[in-house]
Amino acid sequence: MSDLPRKVHIREEGPREGFQIEKGPIATHRKIELIDALSETGITHIQITSFVDGRRVPGMADAEAVVAGIRTRPGVHYEALWLNEKGLERAITAGRLHLEGNISMCASETFLRVNYNRSFESNISYAHQVLQSYLARGILVRRGHVSAAFGCNYQGDVPAAVVLDLVDRIRDIGSAHGVAITELLLADSMAWATPAQIKRVVGSIRERHPDLRIALHLHDTRGMGIANAYAGLEMGVDSFDASVAGLGGCPFARHQGAAGNVCTEDLVFMCHEMGIETGIDLDRLIECARQAEDIVGHPLPGSVKSGGGLAALRRQAH
Amino acid sequence: MSDLPRKVHIREEGPREGFQIEKGPIATHRKIELIDALSETGITHIQITSFVDGRRVPGMADAEAVVAGIRTRPGVHYEALWLNEKGLERAITAGRLHLEGNISMCASETFLRVNYNRSFESNISYAHQVLQSYLARGILVRRGHVSAAFGCNYQGDVPAAVVLDLVDRIRDIGSAHGVAITELLLADSMAWATPAQIKRVVGSIRERHPDLRIALHLHDTRGMGIANAYAGLEMGVDSFDASVAGLGGCPFARHQGAAGNVCTEDLVFMCHEMGIETGIDLDRLIECARQAEDIVGHPLPGSVKSGGGLAALRRQAH
Numbered sequence: 001m002s003d004l005p006r007k008v009h010i011r012e013e014g015p016r017e018g019f020q021i022e023k024g025p026i027a028t029h030r031k032i033e034l035i036d037a038l039s040e041t042g043i044t045h046i047q048i049t050s051f052v053d054g055r056r057v058p059g060m061a062d063a064e065a066v067v068a069g070i071r072t073r074p075g076v077h078y079e080a081l082w083l084n085e086k087g088l089e090r091a092i093t094a095g096r097l098h099l100e101g102n103i104s105m106c107a108s109e110t111f112l113r114v115n116y117n118r119s120f121e122s123n124i125s126y127a128h129q130v131l132q133s134y135l136a137r138g139i140l141v142r143r144g145h146v147s148a149a150f151g152c153n154y155q156g157d158v159p160a161a162v163v164l165d166l167v168d169r170i171r172d173i174g175s176a177h178g179v180a181i182t183e184l185l186l187a188d189s190m191a192w193a194t195p196a197q198i199k200r201v202v203g204s205i206r207e208r209h210p211d212l213r214i215a216l217h218l219h220d221t222r223g224m225g226i227a228n229a230y231a232g233l234e235m236g237v238d239s240f241d242a243s244v245a246g247l248g249g250c251p252f253a254r255h256q257g258a259a260g261n262v263c264t265e266d267l268v269f270m271c272h273e274m275g276i277e278t279g280i281d282l283d284r285l286i287e288c289a290r291q292a293e294d295i296v297g298h299p300l301p302g303s304v305k306s307g308g309g310l311a312a313l314r315r316q317a318h
Numbered sequence: 319m320s321d322l323p324r325k326v327h328i329r330e331e332g333p334r335e336g337f338q339i340e341k342g343p344i345a346t347h348r349k350i351e352l353i354d355a356l357s358e359t360g361i362t363h364i365q366i367t368s369f370v371d372g373r374r375v376p377g378m379a380d381a382e383a384v385v386a387g388i389r390t391r392p393g394v395h396y397e398a399l400w401l402n403e404k405g406l407e408r409a410i411t412a413g414r415l416h417l418e419g420n421i422s423m424c425a426s427e428t429f430l431r432v433n434y435n436r437s438f439e440s441n442i443s444y445a446h447q448v449l450q451s452y453l454a455r456g457i458l459v460r461r462g463h464v465s466a467a468f469g470c471n472y473q474g475d476v477p478a479a480v481v482l483d484l485v486d487r488i489r490d491i492g493s494a495h496g497v498a499i500t501e502l503l504l505a506d507s508m509a510w511a512t513p514a515q516i517k518r519v520v521g522s523i524r525e526r527h528p529d530l531r532i533a534l535h536l537h538d539t540r541g542m543g544i545a546n547a548y549a550g551l552e553m554g555v556d557s558f559d560a561s562v563a564g565l566g567g568c569p570f571a572r573h574q575g576a577a578g579n580v581c582t583e584d585l586v587f588m589c590h591e592m593g594i595e596t597g598i599d600l601d602r603l604i605e606c607a608r609q610a611e612d613i614v615g616h617p618l619p620g621s622v623k624s625g626g627g628l629a630a631l632r633r634q635a636h
């Protein structure tokens with residue numbers, strides 16, 4: 001267990017992942033209420049909204065209002081998602097956001113073709129364009145993303161060699177523009193990963209790129225989220241995306257209704273109980289999880305919000 | 319990952335764990351329907367009911383009718399729980415059951431005192447009596463049980479040294495009666511375990527008792543069930559209790575309403591995807607999980623029953 005990190009960084013994605021996928025309209029002030037509460041937990045990075053077409057994704061039509069409405073707390077980075085130039089322009093105009101670009105690849109060519117009408121090669125040309133656009137605007141880029149890194153509902157299994165190759169390509173794209181990619185996010189976008197596979201893929205990337213900080217974006221659709229996070233921790237991964245109460249899912253991935261992102265408070269609980277710091281107040285986070293459930297109006301998948309932490313039980317123990 | 323076992327044995331406890339805790343009455347024929355369906359999945363051990371006082375646990379008042387009503391399948395061991403001599407007599411009288419005794423200890427003296435009004439020492443005297451009663455009846459005993467092995471809502475943390483000591487005591491009790499204890503079940507009765515702790519406790523027992531086959535009974539109340547199972551697998555544990563759809567909970571443990579036992583189909587999914595055999599047909603098991611949900615009439619916590627397995631997606635992949 002010597003590889004477990006001492007401290008883990010968690011990026012909260014609940015407000016973006018979660019409110020995007022909810023069917024019913026959620027009032028802007030309630031989204032803001034959750035983001036403001038999350039800001040008080042010790043979380044330092046919160047993805048709060050998505051600048052996408054409000055006609056296609058009605059749940060995100062209030063992106064600007066959300067950004068304008070939150071009570072920003074010093075030390076907290078408020079982030080947003082965008083999928084194209086227009087979205088990026090909106091994010092810049094909104095202000096208040098911590099903007100970072102990334103070089104984004106998808107390990108499933110079928111997924112790329114079905115959802116974006118792109119091949120691997122055309123996606124690489126596109127990545128060069130996107131990177132140029134970030135650099136022209138002075139936006140920091142240090143991260144690569146590989147989505148569908150562990151498997152794809154459209155394509156099936158994804159060999160580790162494909163992911164390794166994409167990591168090389170990502171670094172090459174960066175180099176071509178004088179950008180050093182120092183962080184890599186591996187996303188299990190459609191919940192194909194197992195703990196053993198996390199170890200294999202992370203291990204093979206570490207071997208080839210020992211200088212790269214690896215982050216994991218895990219989905220819990222098949223119940224493997226926390227186990228996969230543990231496997232990541234055992235490989236020394238110290239950066240995770242997560243979603244309070246397990247808010248969210250994946251609209252593209254043929255399993256609507258199933259659980260989405262790995263749950264923040266369950267991940268924080270595991271870290272703390274194993275002696276790993278997160279800088280997050282678990283009790284406050286559990287309150288946020290219950291608030292999230294109240295806001296969406298239906299049960300959310302996280303466990304610790306029902307099972308409770310252990311701190312109070314330890315205090316009462318006799 | 320060299321310690322992962324090639325084959326894992328799973329004991330299904332859903333019908334007993336689950337129907338015991340449900341508030342509403344569940345018709346006997348529906349319990350039987352689930353047990354019969356589980357018998358067709360390849361599962362070889364099913365705990366089907368509990369011979370407890372039907373006035374205190376109304377959900378189990380039909381224990382005899384359940385045993386009499388099932389369609390027994392050759393190769394499947396139908397098991398039951400009892401808590402005292404009277405329960406054992408009823409199980410014997412019911413017939414059809416695979417009866418095995420065990421030497422049962424609890425790692426929390428507070429839990430023992432609160433729930434059974436016994437100290438560690440009086441519990442040991444009691445264990446001798448129980449063992450004599452099994453032997454007098456010709457009932458096989460080869461297993462030790464340690465409940466609350468990873469922590470207790472009443473007592474707090476449980477040191478590994480306490481568990482180690484109880485394992486010694488269990489083997490001593492067996493030896494005193496000429497009984498070799500070759501298997502040890504560690505139960506995380508109140509869901510305090512983390513993966514790191516599973517490794518520590520299992521590792522320290524393995525070091526002292528390398529001949530003992532270790533089994534895990536895990537609860538998912540705080541979302542750690544599958545991660546804890548993975549940690550067990552990495553320590554070479556090849557025997558698990560689990561509950562279809564995550565049926566169940568723990569009425570004694572101060573967290574009613576939260577998830578109970580680790581979910582069988584999620585565990586089977588993880589094993590298969592990591593190349594570990596279970597002998598269980600995952601698709602049939604998922605059907606049983608959906609049936610269990612229909613029988614109890616409310617959502618149950620398992621993930622794979624909603625997220626789906628990967629076999630069909632692999633077949634459809636293009």
